[in-house]
Amino acid sequence: MEMKIENINEAEQEAKRFLKRLQDLKKHEYNKARFEKSDPSKRTDSCKETGALKRSSMDLTRALSKMRNDTY
Numbered sequence: 001m002e003m004k005i006e007n008i009n010e011a012e013q014e015a016k017r018f019l020k021r022l023q024d025l026k027k028h029e030y031n032k033a034r035f036e037k038s039d040p041s042k043r044t045d046s047c048k049e050t051g052a053l054k055r056s057s058m059d060l061t062r063a064l065s066k067m068r069n070d071t072y
Contacts, residue, residue: 002070003067003068003070004067004070007063007066007067008067010063010066010067011060011063011064011066011067013063014056014059014060014062014063014064015060015063017059018053018057018059018060021049021052021055022053024049024052024053025044025047025049025050025052025053028047028049
């Protein structure tokens with residue numbers, strides 16, 4: 001099965017956007033200490049960076065699905 005180049009490029013851009021949002025969340029003052037420790041029970045602050053990360057996660061999921069399915 002072949003994949004469309006435009007879908008691959010879209011997935012790449014969404015992945016980059018997701019990683020940018022993740023870095024933004026890690027830089028947020030309240031979350032810095034939480035990411036420095038390896039305690040998996042810690043949660044992030046409910047801030048605009050968290051919302052942006054969730055949104056970019058959904059967009060990345062959609063782009064990856066589109067890339068895998070050649071029907072789009």
